[in-house]
Amino acid sequence: MPEKKLTLQLDFHSGLPIYTQIVNQVQSQLANEILKPGDQLPTVRALAEELRINFNTVARAYRILDEARIISTQQGRGTFITEIPPPEVSERLRNESLSELTLRFINEALRLGFSEREISQMVRDKIQQESNRGETSRRESRQVKK
Amino acid sequence: MPEKKLTLQLDFHSGLPIYTQIVNQVQSQLANEILKPGDQLPTVRALAEELRINFNTVARAYRILDEARIISTQQGRGTFITEIPPPEVSERLRNESLSELTLRFINEALRLGFSEREISQMVRDKIQQESNRGETSRRESRQVKK
DNA sequence: ACTCAATGATACAATTATTACAATTTAGGA
DNA sequence: TCCTAAATTGTAATAATTGTATCATTGAGT
Numbered sequence: 001m002p003e004k005k006l007t008l009q010l011d012f013h014s015g016l017p018i019y020t021q022i023v024n025q026v027q028s029q030l031a032n033e034i035l036k037p038g039d040q041l042p043t044v045r046a047l048a049e050e051l052r053i054n055f056n057t058v059a060r061a062y063r064i065l066d067e068a069r070i071i072s073t074q075q076g077r078g079t080f081i082t083e084i085p086p087p088e089v090s091e092r093l094r095n096e097s098l099s100e101l102t103l104r105f106i107n108e109a110l111r112l113g114f115s116e117r118e119i120s121q122m123v124r125d126k127i128q129q130e131s132n133r134g135e136t137s138r139r140e141s142r143q144v145k146k
Numbered sequence: 147m148p149e150k151k152l153t154l155q156l157d158f159h160s161g162l163p164i165y166t167q168i169v170n171q172v173q174s175q176l177a178n179e180i181l182k183p184g185d186q187l188p189t190v191r192a193l194a195e196e197l198r199i200n201f202n203t204v205a206r207a208y209r210i211l212d213e214a215r216i217i218s219t220q221q222g223r224g225t226f227i228t229e230i231p232p233p234e235v236s237e238r239l240r241n242e243s244l245s246e247l248t249l250r251f252i253n254e255a256l257r258l259g260f261s262e263r264e265i266s267q268m269v270r271d272k273i274q275q276e277s278n279r280g281e282t283s284r285r286e287s288r289q290v291k292k
Numbered sequence: 293a294c295t296c297a298a299t300g301a302t303a304c305a306a307t308t309a310t311t312a313c314a315a316t317t318t319a320g321g322a
Numbered sequence: 323t324c325c326t327a328a329a330t331t332g333t334a335a336t337a338a339t340t341g342t343a344t345c346a347t348t349g350a351g352t
Contacts, residue, residue: 009243012218012220012223013212013218013219013220017305017306017307018306018307019306019307028250028254029250031254031257032250032253032254032257043330043331043332044331044332044333045330045331045332053307053308054307054308054309055332056307056308056309056334057306057307057308059332059333059334060306060307062332063332063333073331073332073333074315074316074331074332075314075315075316075331075332075333076314076315076316076317076330076331076332077315077316077317077330077331077332078316078330078331078332079331079332098255098258098260098264098265098268099268099272101251101254101255101258102251102255102265102268102269102271102272103272105247105248105251105269106269106272106273108247109244109247109248112243112244112247113215114244116273118244119244119248119269119273120269120270120273122244122245122248123248123251123252123265123266123269124266125248126245126248126249126252127252127262127265127266130252130256130262131262163297163298163299164298164299165298165299189339189340189341190340190341191339191340191341199299199300200299200300200301201300201341202299202300202301203298203299203300205341205342206298206299208341209341209342219340219341219342220306220307220340220341221305221306221307221340221341221342222305222306222307222308222339222340222341223306223307223308223339223340223341224339224340224341225340225341
């Protein structure tokens with residue numbers, strides 16, 4: 001089983017360190033279930049080549065995620081999303097305030113050059129779509145089963 | 147890929163600040179397609195040595211150009227002429243990007259247990275705050291006059 | 293003399309580069 | 323099957339390069 005693609009969007013202009021961006025986006029994709037427990041991430045060298053950065057920078061991000069028990073780095077094997085995310089991780093994710101989450105989102109969108117009007121409109125659109133989907137069939141599908 | 151030569155002609159007696167001259171000439175060379183998107187500029191220290199000036203002065207010029215989105219300065223990596231993708235591709239990528247970003251944000255917020263109404267309201271609030279902040283305290287590059 | 297923009301000096305943070313190394317997997321051959 | 327060598331993976335250490343932040347100095351205009 002090969003590694004996930006792990007499409008990351010780096011913004012070299014954001015002022016946020018690259019390793020921080022990697023950390024944040026892996027966390028985000030885990031929270032959004034784009035990444036799931038057990039998934040294998042790209043090797044430090046592969047991801048580095050993909051992102052055109054030095055593999056030490058990837059290793060740094062992986063090390064931070066590893067210390068946070070979000071991923072498990074195994075020398076000679078690879079890196080994997082932790083099978084059972086420790087309580088404090090999901091707890092932290094849940095306790096992350098909506099305010100902070102929203103600020104991060106808006107700032108990132110602004111950073112990418114979108115206007116406040118565009119952002120507002122897109123949020124309206126997506127919430128509308130989400131709302132419609134919820135009414136029809138997806139109401140209970142958000143909870144993780146098993 | 148080494149940096150561009152970037153031959154600049156400074157006039158120390160013109161009364162025009164050095165950093166302004168650098169800003170203007172980079173803009174000019176970009177307009178004349180001597181510089182092209184993606185080109186790497188000399189490092190602040192290399193250009194400073196070449197021009198026999200302090201590297202802070204180059205850094206200041208680069209900062210102004212960076213704020214004007216003309217170049218992208220990246221700590222530890224270098225400075226580059228901003229990439230501007232072809233318009234027809236650009237618009238699609240922009241929309242996909244914002245769409246993806248917004249979807250992630252909304253999904254994460256929903257997952258944390260917030261309602262669509264709360265999310266909408268928070269986005270409105272934060273964009274309003276951001277808008278106010280921009281009007282008051284954002285310093286603009288006064289030296290880039292036309 | 294005062295003021296303030298321009299410039300200089302210094303310390304700092306992020307990234308890259310290079311190299312070496314240990315653990316693990318993989319591939320082949322005996 | 324078992325063993326070994328090579329390849330792959332993450333780890334680590336160090337130095338060098340790059341832009342950033344902050345404060346000090348300078349100098350021309352008033």
